[in-house]
Amino acid sequence: MEAAAGSRVLAQMNFNQNSASLRPQAKLISSFFLTSKVSVPLHSNSNEIKNTAAGRLSLRLPAQRKDFLGSTFCSAGVWTYSEDAIESDSHTADEKIGVMLLNLGGPETLHDVQPFLFNLFADPDIIRLPRLFRFLQRPLAQLISVLRAPKSKEGYAAIGGGSPLRKITDEQAHALKLALEAKEVPAKVYVAMRYWHPFTEEAVRQIKRDRITRLVVLPLYPQYSISTSGSSIRVLHNMFRDDAYLSRLPVAIIKSWYQREGYIKSMADLIEKELQMFPNPQEAMIFFSAHGVPVSYVEDAGDPYKDQMEECVSLIMQELKYRGISNNHTLAYQSRVGPVQWLKPYTDEVLVELGQQGVKSLLAVPVSFVSEHIETLEEIDMEYKELALQSGIINWGRVPALNCTPSFITDLADAVIEAVPSAMAISTSNTASEEAENDLFAYAVKMFFGSILAFILLFSPKVISAFRNYIL
Ligand SMILES: C=CC1=C(C)c2cc3[nH]c(cc4nc(cc5[nH]c(cc1n2)c(C)c5CCC(=O)O)C(CCC(=O)O)=C4C)c(C)c3C=C
Numbered sequence: 001m002e003a004a005a006g007s008r009v010l011a012q013m014n015f016n017q018n019s020a021s022l023r024p025q026a027k028l029i030s031s032f033f034l035t036s037k038v039s040v041p042l043h044s045n046s047n048e049i050k051n052t053a054a055g056r057l058s059l060r061l062p063a064q065r066k067d068f069l070g071s072t073f074c075s076a077g078v079w080t081y082s083e084d085a086i087e088s089d090s091h092t093a094d095e096k097i098g099v100m101l102l103n104l105g106g107p108e109t110l111h112d113v114q115p116f117l118f119n120l121f122a123d124p125d126i127i128r129l130p131r132l133f134r135f136l137q138r139p140l141a142q143l144i145s146v147l148r149a150p151k152s153k154e155g156y157a158a159i160g161g162g163s164p165l166r167k168i169t170d171e172q173a174h175a176l177k178l179a180l181e182a183k184e185v186p187a188k189v190y191v192a193m194r195y196w197h198p199f200t201e202e203a204v205r206q207i208k209r210d211r212i213t214r215l216v217v218l219p220l221y222p223q224y225s226i227s228t229s230g231s232s233i234r235v236l237h238n239m240f241r242d243d244a245y246l247s248r249l250p251v252a253i254i255k256s257w258y259q260r261e262g263y264i265k266s267m268a269d270l271i272e273k274e275l276q277m278f279p280n281p282q283e284a285m286i287f288f289s290a291h292g293v294p295v296s297y298v299e300d301a302g303d304p305y306k307d308q309m310e311e312c313v314s315l316i317m318q319e320l321k322y323r324g325i326s327n328n329h330t331l332a333y334q335s336r337v338g339p340v341q342w343l344k345p346y347t348d349e350v351l352v353e354l355g356q357q358g359v360k361s362l363l364a365v366p367v368s369f370v371s372e373h374i375e376t377l378e379e380i381d382m383e384y385k386e387l388a389l390q391s392g393i394i395n396w397g398r399v400p401a402l403n404c405t406p407s408f409i410t411d412l413a414d415a416v417i418e419a420v421p422s423a424m425a426i427s428t429s430n431t432a433s434e435e436a437e438n439d440l441f442a443y444a445v446k447m448f449f450g451s452i453l454a455f456i457l458l459f460s461p462k463v464i465s466a467f468r469n470y471i472l
């Protein structure tokens with residue numbers, strides 16, 4: 001089958017986070033997950049995974065393959081820690097497997113909205129200030145979160161007063177645990193949110209209490225971005241590096257999985273089903289809407305997000321074509337925030353253009369996230385739907401998020417099982433750049449010049465208009 005075969009090949013070949021092509025800036029932000037492009041045969045068949053009498057998992061691991069940077073690869077885009085990696089025992093041993101699901105987190109009540117936004121904007125992977133201005137990150141986050149909170153609160157109020165993300169992610173965690181059990185791979189599944197409860201720190205504490213012996217980290221973002229999976233992985237790396245137990249814990253990180261056959265087919269199933277709701281299904285435009293990122297992430301920092309998104313859409317369309325569905329389709333980016341250029345085309349602008357061009361039926365497909373959230377329930381279902389209908393589109397539909405779709409959860413379970421054997425520990429040694437960070441003199445100099453520059457910049461008309469863009 002066309003799409004399935006494509007996704008398998010990509011699983012081996014397409015490691016877009018090619019360190020050679022990344023600029024130094026990106027290396028500073030997320031150096032430990034950079035690696036090089038190599039093709040490694042899938043080896044999950046060669047792993048022996050079975051249960052012992054004690055009910056724990058027993059693994060017979062094949063020899064790990066390393067590239068010249070010390071990265072280890074296994075199937076389906078799984079990358080383990082790449083810097084100073086210490087190879088774990090590669091002989092049979094009793095294991096207590098943990099799976100850590102990484103997600104964004106969302107405010108549970110309207111009261112949580114401003115502190116949630118503070119956590120988000122305080123993340124140096126969300127607002128990427130030059131090194132000299134890093135000390136302004138938290139005051140800036142405080143200011144922007146207070147200014148944006150009223151608009152965000154309106155959105156969360158419209159979807160019932162809070163984000164559904166925690167509930168859905170907990171359900172996905174439970175479903176994944178059951179799917180792993182059904183495949184005779186018992187594991188504990190932890191939810192680690194980046195900006196709201198349960199925070200990554202809480203999940204890590206529980207993992208230590210449970211004395212997990214092997215961990216698979218699975219971001220609930222199919223495509224990799226510096227701003228999402230990258231940010232969570234950076235936080236994890238810092239925590240793991242500084243902790244005696246965690247730095248020795250074998251860990252495998254599944255960095256992206258947008259090309260997995262099970263995911264692509266599950267998305268195609270949802271689209272195929274939703275198309276049937278239209279009076280003339282073959283006439284509906286399939287409109288993929290992905291969360292945007294600033295253009296600079298892709299062009300300056302080497303974020304593979306855009307490439308992965310385009311590839312993902314093309315794999316879904318290939319799968320639909322294989323099923324005899326060859327509707328027109330398009331991809332646009334939504335949810336831009338702040339004063340900079342984001343990935344184009346913008347969802348709102350394309351909807352208006354399509355309406356003007358005479359498109360009458362449109363099926364919106366949220367593609368960067370696997371749970372319902374504010375941007376599906378409010379932005380797409382309310383704002384974009386209204387805009388589309390005003391622009392001349394008559395028949396509107398929206399594909400639901402995957403949430404706990406069984407075929408999707410089963411595929412995540414397979415991804416975890418394939419990743420387990422490649423888990424490796426990280427070392428505790430600090431890198432040269434981190435040692436420089438600790439240099440008190442360098443810090444004082446940075447503070448001095450940074451403060452002067454910040455003072456000048458803060459009162460420039462450009463900065464004042466930038467703040468307006470965060471609010472509106
Ligand atoms: C792949 C998904 C996402 C990317 C990429 C992403 C980048 C990104 N987001 C912001 C700013 C905001 N995001 C907000 C909410 C939010 N973002 C994502 C996903 C991605 N973000 C989700 C799933 C959610 C919703 C969570 C929920 O509560 O349901 C918000 C808060 C909501 C709002 O005020 O609009 C902000 C702000 C930036 C700046 C960014 C890349 C740099």
Ligand SMILES: [Fe+2]
Pocket residue numbers: 291335
């Ligand atoms: Fe976002």
